[in-house]
Amino acid sequence: MRSGADVETIHKLEILSDAAKYDASCSSSGSARPAVPGGLGNGAVGGICHTWAADGRCVSLLKVLLSNACLYDCAYCVNRRSNDVPRAGFEPEELVRLVIDFYKRNYIEGLFLSSGVTGCPDTTMERMIGVAKTLRTRERWNGYLHLKAIPGASPELVTEAARWADRVSVNIELPSAASLARVAPDKSPAAIFSVMRTLSRASGFEPRRLLSAQTDTTQNPRHSLPQIGGPTVPVPATSLAPGGASAWPGLPAVSFQAAEPAPAYNATTPPLDRQSVHEARKGRYRNPESAVLPAGQTTQLVVGASPESDAAILGLAENLYLAYDVRRVYYSAFVPAGTDPRVPALPGPPLLREHRLYQADWLFRFYGFRADEILSPDRPNLDVDLDPKCAWALRNLDRFPVDVNKAEYLELLRVPGIGPRSAVRIVKARQRSRLTPESLKSLGIVMKRAAFFINLRPRCIAGQRPPPAGTNPARPGLCLKHGMINILQMKRIRPQRQRDTEKMRKQKRKEKESDHGGTETRSSRERKRKRERE
Amino acid sequence: MHDTDYTVAYDGSFPGFLCACAEALNAREPVPRVVKATIPETLFEERCMVKRDDDRAAALWARLSNRAGPDAMRTLLEAFLSDVPEADTTAARAMRRVRVEGAFALRDLSDPVMLTLEKAARRAGMEAHMYCGLVRFSELSDGSWYAPVEPACDILLLIADHFSARFSTMRFAIHDLGRGSAVLHEPGSGWSIVAAFGLDISDGKIDGLLSDRERDIRRHWQLYFDTIAIEPRRNPTLQSSMLPKHFWNLITEMEGKTGST
Numbered sequence: 057m058r059s060g061a062d063v064e065t066i067h068k069l070e071i072l073s074d075a076a077k078y079d080a081s082c083s084s085s086g087s088a089r090p091a092v093p094g095g096l097g098n099g100a101v102g103g104i105c106h107t108w109a110a111d112g113r114c115v116s117l118l119k120v121l122l123s124n125a126c127l128y129d130c131a132y133c134v135n136r137r138s139n140d141v142p143r144a145g146f147e148p149e150e151l152v153r154l155v156i157d158f159y160k161r162n163y164i165e166g167l168f169l170s171s172g173v174t175g176c177p178d179t180t181m182e183r184m185i186g187v188a189k190t191l192r193t194r195e196r197w198n199g200y201l202h203l204k205a206i207p208g209a210s211p212e213l214v215t216e217a218a219r220w221a222d223r224v225s226v227n228i229e230l231p232s233a234a235s236l237a238r239v240a241p242d243k244s245p246a247a248i249f250s251v252m253r254t255l256s257r258a259s260g261f262e263p264r265r266l267l268s269a270q271t272d273t274t275q276n277p278r279h280s281l282p283q284i285g286g287p288t289v290p291v292p293a294t295s296l297a298p299g300g301a302s303a304w305p306g307l308p309a310v311s312f313q314a315a316e317p318a319p320a321y322n323a324t325t326p327p328l329d330r331q332s333v334h335e336a337r338k339g340r341y342r343n344p345e346s347a348v349l350p351a352g353q354t355t356q357l358v359v360g361a362s363p364e365s366d367a368a369i370l371g372l373a374e375n376l377y378l379a380y381d382v383r384r385v386y387y388s389a390f391v392p393a394g395t396d397p398r399v400p401a402l403p404g405p406p407l408l409r410e411h412r413l414y415q416a417d418w419l420f421r422f423y424g425f426r427a428d429e430i431l432s433p434d435r436p437n438l439d440v441d442l443d444p445k446c447a448w449a450l451r452n453l454d455r456f457p458v459d460v461n462k463a464e465y466l467e468l469l470r471v472p473g474i475g476p477r478s479a480v481r482i483v484k485a486r487q488r489s490r491l492t493p494e495s496l497k498s499l500g501i502v503m504k505r506a507a508f509f510i511n512l513r514p515r516c517i518a519g520q521r522p523p524p525a526g527t528n529p530a531r532p533g534l535c536l537k538h539g540m541i542n543i544l545q546m547k548r549i550r551p552q553r554q555r556d557t558e559k560m561r562k563q564k565r566k567e568k569e570s571d572h573g574g575t576e577t578r579s580s581r582e583r584k585r586k587r588e589r590e
Numbered sequence: 591m592h593d594t595d596y597t598v599a600y601d602g603s604f605p606g607f608l609c610a611c612a613e614a615l616n617a618r619e620p621v622p623r624v625v626k627a628t629i630p631e632t633l634f635e636e637r638c639m640v641k642r643d644d645d646r647a648a649a650l651w652a653r654l655s656n657r658a659g660p661d662a663m664r665t666l667l668e669a670f671l672s673d674v675p676e677a678d679t680t681a682a683r684a685m686r687r688v689r690v691e692g693a694f695a696l697r698d699l700s701d702p703v704m705l706t707l708e709k710a711a712r713r714a715g716m717e718a719h720m721y722c723g724l725v726r727f728s729e730l731s732d733g734s735w736y737a738p739v740e741p742a743c744d745i746l747l748l749i750a751d752h753f754s755a756r757f758s759t760m761r762f763a764i765h766d767l768g769r770g771s772a773v774l775h776e777p778g779s780g781w782s783i784v785a786a787f788g789l790d791i792s793d794g795k796i797d798g799l800l801s802d803r804e805r806d807i808r809r810h811w812q813l814y815f816d817t818i819a820i821e822p823r824r825n826p827t828l829q830s831s832m833l834p835k836h837f838w839n840l841i842t843e844m845e846g847k848t849g850s851t
């Protein structure tokens with residue numbers, strides 16, 4: 057028999073997890089909170105995924121709202137006050153029990169707790185902090201705790217939240233002040249970014265102020281807090297500066313000079329005037345004395361609910377990594393919910409765009425790319441058919457082929473087909489003996505792509521000629537023109553493939569069946585398939 | 591003409607393996623291969639069986655740890671526990687170089703032995719990491735916790751520390767159904783591995799042993815799991831590439847979903 061309380065909890069769990077699921081933040085990494093004797097749980101610094109939902113996203117934390125009633129009216133959000141949905145709220149005790157029960161069964165790595173704004177930002181924060189405190193003190197629970205800060209909450213409460221949590225975050229959601237004013241009128245840039253600055257300090261990092269981009273000469277460099285303002289009508293994407301310099305008045309923008317000292321570069325790479333996110337993070341100093349928040353802060357940008365270009369989004373993201381020590385920026389494809397005229401009516405969430413943005417984000421964090429290498433004002437959006445790294449490589453053919461036996465780690469990383477793991481393996485493997493195409497393959501390098509961009513014998517770089525007709529084009533050290541043609545061909549094939557995978561798989565299965573009794577020949581089958589594809 | 595293939599065989603356990611390695615390390619050229627005793631002897635093989643001696647194993651372990659450090663030792667252990675064919679033989683060959691050159695030898699991926707070793711270790715390490723998330727405990731009516739697993743690699747040794755630290759106040763068993771072994775943890779006295787473990791059940795189902803609340807909590811979790819997926823983003827292909835279907839059998843939230851292979 058299920059008790060009444062149990063039925064109620066189930067009901068609330070359904071509403072409040074449904075309301076929280078649009079936050080893309082999933083990670084449970086960054087905290088090595090130790091276990092305490094007699095307590096429950098600990099942190100795993102690399103994070104642990106516990107399962108994957110039917111949409112393929114990893115589930116690591118119990119992601120719920122404390123309450124989905126909200127005073128605000130953000131057009132992209134299901135919980136906005138003008139949306140007619142059932143409302144509910146957890147009793148703190150109820151939620152604590154749920155967390156402990158799930159945690160002990162190893163269903164989850166911890167709790168992600170957010171809330172709609174009830175009362176004022178401060179009272180909402182206080183209620184969330186209450187749950188956190190109970191978990192940490194009474195239950196002696198040391199699992200991963202990600203708290204959402206409410207824009208506009210006081211610095212004291214945000215710091216208090218940081219004391220109990222492993223990670224606290226606030227979502228920027230809209231990539232420009234103009235869009236924020238239009239789509240989420242109750243939130244102000246100041247309310248969001250002041251919380252971010254507090255969080256940055258709570259993780260031991262004094263927030264930087266990046267100089268504005270050169271295009272942005274009207275800015276007073278001493279203003280470090282963003283101001284509300286700007287037009288409230290939709291801004292055409294092309295008029296936005298790539299770095300979002302004009303997108304967030306007074307806010308750090310992608311600039312040519314970061315506040316962080318520019319490193320010395322060797323002569324083989326073109327002179328860069330600014331640190332990449334990868335470098336900045338590697339050498340980042342966090343003051344252990346003021347750091348109470350082990351896993352720092354993250355944030356999220358909604359993709360597709362406002363007209364900003366990819367360049368604006370990536371520029372802002374890069375800036376946040378550099379200036380506020382944001383550990384991760386999440387990009388969340390806008391899922392149309394309802395018919396609010398302030399947001400576009402999309403046929404579905406722009407998943408491919410989101411995917412490309414994540415790929416570009418990886419290039420920042422692990423590959424040493426800068427935003428202006430990936431996109432520029434005349435190329436404001438990412439290529440739909442090519443991943444950003446490949447697109448960059450094709451635009452920068454003069455930097456190839458790379459000699460795998462000599463190139464530095466970061467140079468290797470720029471080769472399509474070589475990722476961090478294979479780059480490390482290459483560096484290890486070449487210490488003892490020269491690499492050959494065979495050894496590269498066994499190291500896990502995707503030769504199909506990499507072959508066109510690497511050279512195993514440096515002497516061949518100069519005076520390279522296209523191979524005589526009839527030779528195998530997938531040979532390493534091949535001239536780049538052929539490599540490019542091959543990749544461009546891939547470009548044409550790929551989107552088609554994505555659409556057709558499902559279909560083709562079905563067809564293959566059918567064919568297999570008919571192989572046993574069918575009379576079709578292979579070529580007639582192929583012709584048929586071709587016709588169908590067309 | 592065939593050369594004689596010298597081999598040293600061990601009983602299948604890790605200490606036994608270390609003893610066989612000690613034997614092989616001390617042997618004169620040609621270096622004998624280390625093989626499991628269960629592998630049938632071939633015609634040209636000259637095999638010598640090594641008895642398991644825990645002290646001898648511990649001595650070798652300590653000596654190598656001193657030389658190469660804990661990370662290298664973990665790599666060797668992970669490779670040994672992987673289900674890659676002849677991973678043990680490879681680990682034994684790698685050990686020869688590790689003894690002389692230290693951890694540096696493992697970095698030499700141009701040596702096929704080291705490359706195979708790294709791949710095997712990676713496989714076991716990844717699976718162990720995966721299981722840190724996928725182990726599902728059920729509460730039994732006596733207040734202890736039980737989790738069945740079916741890993742490809744023998745990962746119990748690799749995950750025991752993680753779960754004992756995390757659930758230090760819980761009395762639990764993680765049971766490898768395929769191998770029959772289990773990690774047993776008692777609060778206050780740490781964990782141990784038993785080779786043959788069985789729950790005291792007659793009909794093969796553990797339902798009768800579960801605590802009263804267990805079923806309710808499972809239902810809560812399943813509901814949460816189903817709700818958290820965003821419908822317009824539904825992507826079963828991505829889901830099963832992240833979580834291959836052979837894991838689905840023993841995972842609470844996948845119960846009743848078409849995943850069993």
Ligand code: SF4
Pocket residue numbers: 126127128129130133134135136137171172173240
């Ligand atoms: S504040 Fe805005 S985004 Fe947050 S719950 Fe309320 S409506 Fe949604």
